[in-house]
Amino acid sequence: MQDQALAPGLYLVATPIGNLDDITLRALRVLTQADKIACEDTRQTQKLLNHFAIATPTISYHLFNEAARAQELLAELKAGARIAIVSDAGTPGIADPGGQLAQAAIRAGIAVSPIPGANAAISALIASGLSAETFTYHGFLESKSGARRTQLEALPRGPHTHLFYETPHRILEALSDVASLFGDQQHVVVARELTKLHEEFLRGTVLEVRGMLAARTQVRGEMVLLFQLPPEERAPQTQSIAAAVEELARLEGIPEKDALKRIARERNVSKSDAYRELQREQAKLKR
DSSP: OOOOOOOSEEEEEOBOSSOGGGOOHHHHHHHHHOSEEEESOHHHHHHHHHHTTOOOOEEEOOTTTHHHHHHHHHHHHHTTOEEEEEOSSBOTTSSSSOHHHHHHHHHTTOOEEEEOOOOHHHHHHHTTSSOOSSEEEEEEOOSSHHHHHHHHHTOOOEEEEEEEEEOTTTHHHHHHHHHHHHOTTOEEEEEESTTSTTOEEEEEEHHHHHHHHHTSSOOOSOEEEEEEEOOOOOOOOOSOHHHHHHHHHHHHOOOHHHHHHHHHHHTTOOHHHHHHHHHHHHHHHHO
């Protein structure tokens, strides 16, 4: 590790998500030299600190005290403190506390430094076999089926990978909703227990992957669900967008803007493309 002194500021330190060997030398230096470590769970972080013989004081910083604690830590940062934030595992601010304090520090002109390291979503993506050219991390899926299905239905289709975190007690229900909405043959990947002894990637149709998990007496470990949705086949449209918008506005009495949004959604085109086509058609009518 380098001997250079740690500058004042806020450090967002990624910690291992399973395998302790994934800690970086830079993370160890920051955690050693910081004045204080803000932890999602001080007991969990203490195991990591003890393993590497780090004696830096810790303080709790979690979902239920994040707002109040952020103000307290911000005052210390303004006074020149060097504070590190860690979550139980992975990267602070990604489905874990850290974002509020980082935003407050930036507004106050305090240096905020990312200390990169382990991240479940990226680790799952690069080993999934799916495209990493364009992807979206959506966080955790909604817990209730109705909200979850609405969330899934809104996903864009095409060569774009979607990543979700999911828990063991909800993964079967989530896969059932994926199958119901996109068909039993929808390809999915479930990455489980990443970087740990029992790391596992389940790849196949949603029906196959769900069957593998359902056959187990118990499913353990948080997991990442990944998939791409095939592009929808567009049926040929005989009615112009202008005529469709006018008809919808007349029949349902809704504003042209809302009618255009619905037509765009039904035809699986972007609102901007639909609007440009509407303008072209209206221009032709005026000639």
